Structures are given as C-alpha cells and as structure tokens.
Amino acid sequence: MIDYIWLVPLLPAIGVLxxxxxxxxxxxxxVSWVACGVVLGAFVVSLGVWQSLLAxxxxxxxxxxxxxxxxxxxxxRVPIAFRVDPLSVTMILVVTGVGFLxxxxxxxxxxxxxxxxxxxxxxxxxxxxxxLLVLANNYLxxxxxxxxxxxxxxxxxxxxxxRWSAANAGKKAFIVNRVGDFGFLLGLFLIFWYTxxxxxxxxxxxxxxxxxxxxxxxxxxxxxxxxxxGATGKSAQLPLYLWLPDAMEGPTPVSALIxxxxxxxxxxxxxxxxxxxxxxxxxxxxxxxxxxAVTAIFAALVAVVQNDIKRVLAYSTVSQLGYMFLGVGVxxxxxxxxxxxxxxxxxxxxxLGAGSVMHSLAGQLDMRKMGGLAKYxxxxxxxxxxxxxxxxxxxxxxxxxxxxxxxxxxxxNGNMLLYGIGLFTAGLxxxxxxxxxxxxxxxxxxxxxxxEHHGGHDAQAHDVDTSVTDAHAHEHGHAHDHGHGHDHAHDHGHGHxxxxxxxxHDDGSVHVHESSPVMTLPLVVLAIGSIVVGFILNGISGGFxxxxxxxxxxxxxxxxxxxxxxxxxGGMGEGMLIGLSVLAGVIGIAVAFFFHxxxxxxxxxxTPVGEVLDARFGYDGLLYAIFVRGGxxxxxxxxxxxxxxxxxxVVNGVGYLIAQISGAxxxxxTGYVRSYALMMLLGAVLVIGWxxxxxx
Amino acid sequence: xxxxxLEYYLILSGILFTVGVVGVMIRKNPIVIFMCIExxxxxxxxxxxxxxxxxxxxxxxxxxxxxxxxxxxxxxxxLGIIVAIFRQRHSIDVDEVHLLxx
Numbered sequence: 001m002i003d004y005i006w007l008v009p010l011l012p013a014i015g016v017l018x019x020x021x022x023x024x025x026x027x028x029x030x031v032s033w034v035a036c037g038v039v040l041g042a043f044v045v046s047l048g049v050w051q052s053l054l055a056x057x058x059x060x061x062x063x064x065x066x067x068x069x070x071x072x073x074x075x076x077r078v079p080i081a082f083r084v085d086p087l088s089v090t091m092i093l094v095v096t097g098v099g100f101l102x103x104x105x106x107x108x109x110x111x112x113x114x115x116x117x118x119x120x121x122x123x124x125x126x127x128x129x130x131x132l133l134v135l136a137n138n139y140l141x142x143x144x145x146x147x148x149x150x151x152x153x154x155x156x157x158x159x160x161x162x163r164w165s166a167a168n169a170g171k172k173a174f175i176v177n178r179v180g181d182f183g184f185l186l187g188l189f190l191i192f193w194y195t196x197x198x199x200x201x202x203x204x205x206x207x208x209x210x211x212x213x214x215x216x217x218x219x220x221x222x223x224x225x226x227x228x229x230g231a232t233g234k235s236a237q238l239p240l241y242l243w244l245p246d247a248m249e250g251p252t253p254v255s256a257l258i259x260x261x262x263x264x265x266x267x268x269x270x271x272x273x274x275x276x277x278x279x280x281x282x283x284x285x286x287x288x289x290x291x292x293a294v295t296a297i298f299a300a301l302v303a304v305v306q307n308d309i310k311r312v313l314a315y316s317t318v319s320q321l322g323y324m325f326l327g328v329g330v331x332x333x334x335x336x337x338x339x340x341x342x343x344x345x346x347x348x349x350x351x352l353g354a355g356s357v358m359h360s361l362a363g364q365l366d367m368r369k370m371g372g373l374a375k376y377x378x379x380x381x382x383x384x385x386x387x388x389x390x391x392x393x394x395x396x397x398x399x400x401x402x403x404x405x406x407x408x409x410x411x412x413n414g415n416m417l418l419y420g421i422g423l424f425t426a427g428l429x430x431x432x433x434x435x436x437x438x439x440x441x442x443x444x445x446x447x448x449x450x451x452e453h454h455g456g457h458d459a460q461a462h463d464v465d466t467s468v469t470d471a472h473a474h475e476h477g478h479a480h481d482h483g484h485g486h487d488h489a490h491d492h493g494h495g496h497x498x499x500x501x502x503x504x505h506d507d508g509s510v511h512v513h514e515s516s517p518v519m520t521l522p523l524v525v526l527a528i529g530s531i532v533v534g535f536i537l538n539g540i541s542g543g544f545x546x547x548x549x550x551x552x553x554x555x556x557x558x559x560x561x562x563x564x565x566x567x568x569x570g571g572m573g574e575g576m577l578i579g580l581s582v583l584a585g586v587i588g589i590a591v592a593f594f595f596h597x598x599x600x601x602x603x604x605x606x607t608p609v610g611e612v613l614d615a616r617f618g619y620d621g622l623l624y625a626i627f628v629r630g631g632x633x634x635x636x637x638x639x640x641x642x643x644x645x646x647x648x649x650v651v652n653g654v655g656y657l658i659a660q661i662s663g664a665x666x667x668x669x670t671g672y673v674r675s676y677a678l679m680m681l682l683g684a685v686l687v688i689g690w691x692x693x694x695x696x
Numbered sequence: 697x698x699x700x701x702l703e704y705y706l707i708l709s710g711i712l713f714t715v716g717v718v719g720v721m722i723r724k725n726p727i728v729i730f731m732c733i734e735x736x737x738x739x740x741x742x743x744x745x746x747x748x749x750x751x752x753x754x755x756x757x758x759x760x761x762x763x764x765x766x767x768x769x770x771x772x773x774x775l776g777i778i779v780a781i782f783r784q785r786h787s788i789d790v791d792e793v794h795l796l797x798x
Binding site for chain 2 (some may be wrong): 669
C-alpha cells in the first residue's frame with residue numbers, strides 16, 4: 001500500500017481540476033461529491049498506508065517513494081519524492097481526516113454562496129498543497145507545498161474579496177508570510193550551500209540530516225534560526241502572529257481547516273521534521289521554546305478581552321500553537337505533534353461550532369449579542385462543550401493529555417520560568433474559553449441577529465425563522481430545502497429597519513434553529529475525536545509513569561528520534577505535574593463561572609487593563625507605525641526625491657537638452673538650394689585650404 | 697613650351713569657376729544655375745586639358761571626357777526635375793522650393 005502514496009496528493013489535485021474547470025457548469029451537487037469524495041479517498045489511502053507502515057518493523061518505517069525526477073543537474077538533484085514515515089503519516093491522517101469533515105460541513109455552510117465551485121476548488125487545492133508539504137522528502141518540495149498553502153490561505157481569506165476588510169486581510173496574511181518565507185528560503189540556501197543537497201536523507205542515502213553534523217556550529221545555528229523565522233510566519237507566532245486574527249475574514253470552515261487545524265501547524269511540523277538540525281543547537285531550541293511560551297501567554301491575554309467569537313478562537317489558536325512551539329522547543333517533538341493532532345480535533349470542532357452559531361444568527365459574531373443558545377441548538381452546544389473542556393485540559397479529553405505532555409516535558413527540561421508561563425496560560429485558556437462558552441450558550445439571552453455586512457456571505461441565515469419580522473424581511477427568490485421557505489433574516493433591510501435588539505422572549509417572536517445534519521454530523525464526529533484521540537494516542541499508562549513513553553511517542557520514534565522527554569528527574573513527580581495542570585484548568589473555569597454568575601462578562605465598560613490587552617500591548621500599533629506608516633512615508637520620500645527629482649529630472653533633462661540642440665541646428669536647414677550650395681562651397685574651401693596650408 | 701603659358705589657362709579657369717560659383721549663389725532661375733554649373737565643370741575641364749598638355753599625358757583629356765558625360769547625364773536628370781516641379785507649381789523659382797526648411 002505504501003507504493004500508492006502518490007494517490008494521496010493526486011486525488012485532491014484531480015478534485016481541483018474537476019471542480020475548477022467543470023464545477024461551475026455541473027452544479028453544486030457535483031462539486032460537493034467531487035470535493036468531499038477525493039478527500040475521503042485520500043483519507044482511505046492514508047489509512048491503508050498507515051496500516052502497511054505498521055506492518056513493518058519500527059526500524060524500517062522510513063520509506064522514500066520517488067515519483068519523478070524533477071530537477072537533475074550535475075550539482076543538484078531534487079526528485080518529486082514522498083517520505084512515508086510515522087510523522088508524515090500522522091500528518092496526512094489529520095489533514096485528510098479532519099479535512100474531509102470540514103469539506104462535508106462546508107457543502108452545507110457554503111451552499112448559498114454564488115462562488116460555491118470556486119470555494120471547493122480552493123479547498124481541494126489547499127488539501128493538495130498541504131499533503132505535498134507534509135509528504136515531501138526534500139526541503140524544496142516542502143517549500144512548494146509551503147507556498148501552495150500560503151497561496152490558498154490568501155485566496156480563501158480574501159474569498160469575499162468584494163468586502164474591503166477581507167481583501168485587506170488576505171493581503172496582510174500574504175505579506176506577513178513573505179517575511180517568514182524569506183527566512184525559510186535563506187535557510188534552504190544555507191543548507192544547500194553547506195550540505196550540497198536538499199533531500200532529508202536516510203541512513204542508506206545520506207542527505208541533509210546526515211551531513212548537517214559536520215557543518216560548522218555557527219552555520220547550523222543560523223540555519224535553525226532562519227527556519228524558525230519561517231515557522232513563526234506560517235504558524236503565527238511572535239513576532240509574525242499579526243495576520244492570523246485578521247484571517248478570520250474568510251469563511252468559517254476555512255478558519256477551521258486552514259487557520260486552526262492544518263496549515264498553521266506547518267511550522268511545528270517543519271521544526272519536528274528538522275529535528276536533526278535543532279538537536280544540534282540547543283541554544284536555538286531554547287529560542288523556539290521562549291517564542292512559544294511568550295506567544296502562548298500573549299495571545300491568551302489578548303483573547304480574554306475579545307468579543308468577536310471567531311477572534312477569541314483565533315487568538316486561542318495562536319496561543320495553542322505557542323504551546324506546540326514550547327513543546328518542540330524543549331525537545332519534546334512527540335509532545336508538540338501530539339498537541340498538534342489533538343488541537344486539530346478540538347479547535348476544528350470549536351470553529352465549526354462557532355460557524356454553526358453564526359449560521360443560525362445571520363452572521364452574528366459578537367458574543368455580547370448571543371446568550372442562551374444552548375436550548376435552541378442542543379447539538380452545537382453539546383459538541384462545543386466537548387471542545388471547550390478539551391481545550392481547558394480537563395481529563396480524560398484530548399487536550400488534557402497533550403497539554404500535560406508538553407508541560408511535563410518543559411518541567412523535565414528544567415526551565416521553571418517557561419513551565420510557569422505554560423501553567424498560567426493553561427489557566428488563562430480555561431478562563432477565556434469558559435467566558436466564550438458561557439456567554440454564547442448560557443446567560444441572559446441578548447440575541448441580536450447579524451446583518452449581511454458583518455458576517456458577509458457567512459450570513460446565510462436560512463435557519464432563522466423570522467416570521468414576526470415579515471414586514472421587514474423580503475422574500476428570497478429561491479427557497480432552500482432546509483430554509484422552510486420563510487423569509488431570511490440577512491436581507492439588507494433587516495439590520496437597518498430593526499436597529500434595536502431582536503430579543504428572544506416568551507412571546508416566541510424568534511426561533512433559533514439547530515443547524516442541519518450535514519453540519520452537525522462533522523461536529524459530532526469531531527467531538528468524539530476530541531474525547532478519545534488523546535486517550536488513544538497516549539496509551540493506557542504512557543506519560544503517567546516516569547520513563548514510560550506515550551504511544552504516539554513510540555510510534556513517532558523512528559522519524560524524530562528518542563528525545564529525552566519525560567525524564568522527570570527529582571522535583572515534582574508525574575502525579576503532581578498532572579494535578580497542577582488540571583488544577584490550573586479548573587481554577588480558570590471556576591473563575592469564569594464566578595464572573596458569569598456576577599454578570600461581569602456583560603458589562604459594557606472597559607477597564608484600563610482591558611484596553612491595554614485589546615491593543616495587544618501596543619505591539620500591533622507599534623508595527624503598524626513602523627512598517628505601514630514608515631513604509632508609506634519612505635515610499636512617499638522615495639517618490640518625491642528619487643522618482644520626481646532624480647529619475648524624472650534625468651529623463652526630462654536629456655529630452656530638454658536634445659530639443660534645445662536640435663532647435664538650434666534646425667535653423668541651418670533653410671530649404672533654399674543656394675544656401676546649401678554656399679555651405680558646400682565653404683566646405684570645399686575649408687578642405688582645400690587645409691590641404692594647401694599643410695602641404696605648403 | 698610654345699604659345700600660351702600654363703598660368704594663363706589656370707587664371708582663365710579660375711575666373712570661369714568663380715563666375716560659375718557666384719552665378720549658382722545669386723541667380724534664382726534654375727536654368728541659369730545649370731548653365732553656371734556647366735561653366736564650373738568646364739573650368740575644371742580646362743585645367744585638366746592644360747595640365748594634360750603641359751605634362752604630355754592623356755590622363756587629363758580622358759578625365760575631361762568623363763566630366764562631359766557626367767555633366768550631360770546631370771543636365772538630363774536636372775531638367776527632368778525642373779519640368780516636374782514646373783508641372784506641380786507653375787514656377788521654377790528656386791527660392792519658392794523650400795519644403796525641406798527645418
């Protein structure tokens with residue numbers, strides 16, 4: 001089955017071609033079946049590959065499968081080849097598995113969008129690029145996938161490009177990622193310069209990882225730092241996290257797939273994949289860990305004061321990615337990947353749940369205008385609760401195992417400051433996620449439907465029965481099968497005609513409906529995943545007993561080596577560590593419940609602390625001032641001086657000079673035959689005179 | 697050398713040439729200008745013949761024949777142009793033909 005690995009990226013590529021060229025003609029049903037079918041097919045093949053890999057002995061679980069010789073010269077040889085090993089198989093299972101559920105969810109979520117086929121073309125293209133990224137057996141092919149997912153991210157963030165903010169957010173993501181890619185590319189140049197290859201390499205065919213050991217230490221550090229810069233761009237870490245919160249302008253399933261579950265974890269994957277480089281430079285690994293820890297607490301603090309449901313989740317994603325960086329930074333690559341996998345499940349679940357809520361509230365994103373939704377949307381609320389508890393680290397849900405693995409490894413690494421930050425962030429995470437959950441699904445009902453302008457095309461509120469507002473809502477031309485043929489709340493008139501609150505009161509004026517089964521089924525599957533995946537990957541006793549690796553760690557060992565994680569020597573025992581991390585989560589939830597019962601989440605006024613947090617400690621403003629304003633001022637100056645004065649001056653000056661000279665010379669051309677004759681005569685006289693004087 | 701000295705020929709030739717040049721410069725009628733050009737050519741012919749006689753070489757006489765041939769061809773072309781111009785504008789005043797004025 002391993003020989004069929006090429007099918008995994010090929011199937012989504014076929015989906016791209018079919019949906020891209022035929023999709024707009026053949027209709028939504030065709031597009032849905034193709035888009036979901038190819039990803040499901042890739043998932044099935046991935047399962048087969050996984051089983052085949054399991055059948056091999058652990059030592060031989062690294063297989064390079066060459067498809068095509070891409071670049072072959074005397075000095076460079078880069079094949080299109082896929083590496084099948086536990087790490088890449090773990091990644092393709094996540095990408096295709098979670099990806100399929102999100103594709104399925106999208107078929108319903110995007111049904112009313114005019115650019116349905118285009119959406120799924122992009123989504124399949126993304127899946128293709130992501131699979132290329134994780135399957136590549138050399139850095140160049142990885143970079144192709146890396147840029148491919150960046151492109152799809154840009155296209156999908158700016159999917160509602162007729163909205164100014166979405167178009168800008170797409171550009172911002174692309175430009176900020178360029179900074180990271182610049183670092184990644186320089187790292188690749190250095191790797192190639194010093195090891196003369198880009199292939200990862202195996203014991204039999206030495207590549208980068210085998211040759212890097214003989215490279216000068218300073219160079220290896222430079223490579224590791226440059227790769228880290230690339231990773232911080234793609235994975236939205238400080239200092240390049242800026243683009244991810246704005247990326248929420250895209251459709252919500254895109255946020256779930258690209259900006260939570262898969263693409264943004266590429267940086268973590270890349271560092272884990274390059275572990276041979278990072279193992280050589282513990283200094284740079286400490287930088288990775290520090291970047292992760294600082295980003296984790298920074299984003300968690302900012303998330304506390306966000307009111308936009310998707311922005312809370314976006315900052316939460318940044319924070320959780322920080323955890324993964326912390327994990328790989330302390331050498332616990334398996335723990336980082338563990339959190340990557342569990343996070344893919346529960347964060348995709350949370351995003352899709354948020355999408356379900358928005359879908360039912362005509363694109364409303366503001367948590368302050370929700371509340372009490374649990375009784376209208378039991379499935380969404382129930383599955384959301386699972387995701388909430390999972391991210392809070394409540395045992396035995398997925399987030400508990402992976403977060404604990406990272407924290408325990410950090411503790412074992414001996415850096416108490418990082419451990420303290422991680423622990424505090426765990427409590428903070430529990431607090432803001434509880435705030436999100438409680439204000440959205442419980443508490444006083446403050447439901448106010450969104451208008452089209454806020455959620456954009458997300459606002460396809462065909463599940464909202466606004467029978468009372470008939471006078472203001474106008475009939476849609478086409479009735480959806482699940483739309484009950486009623487008026488739609490997201491019509492233009494509604495938001496303006498009803499500026500006041502559309503309260504849900506006892507008179508039953510507004511019913512909020514649960515989303516359709518096509519949307520809730522992925523929620524349920526992801527919720528089950530969020531419950532069991534941590535337990536499954538951890539194994540029964542793994543991680544709890546000292547010196548006993550988790551199941552995932554043993555599985556990944558052939559690919560990323562036996563790192564010295566969980567070697568808790570002295571200090572607190574494992575039980576104590578687990579107790580502390582669970583305690584942090586419980587305290588966070590308890591504080592949030594207290595705030596909730598006191599009604600402090602619903603106050604309109606802001607505290608000074610809240611203002612500082614909402615301004616991201618001035619970081620965004622500072623970067624805006626330096627790069628956007630500064631860049632614009634620099635461009636202005638360059639335009640005014642270099643372009644207008646220098647370049648235009650030279651060009652116009654040359655033109656003016658030539659015009660003047662020819663203006664003078666023009667006068668010689670009188671048009672009179674006799675003046676020409678005179679000049680000929682003068683010329684002849686001069687020539688003869690010169691000869692005469694010379695000879696004479 | 698019997699008879700007329702070489703200097704006389706050259707002085708006569710110089711006078712004829714100068715007359716020709718001045719004529720080309722100051723006259724407006726192209727027919728007259730042509731005649732002046734012929735005068736200049738023939739002044740040159742005269743020097744050729746004179747030197748040929750003086751150095752007892754036939755080269756100068758042969759060249760004089762070439763000059764006459766070229767002069768005839770030139771007159772044929774030139775008169776053709778003048779006829780064409782006259783048909784176009786019913787005048788052959790050279791000062792009125794100045795389309796190339798810059």
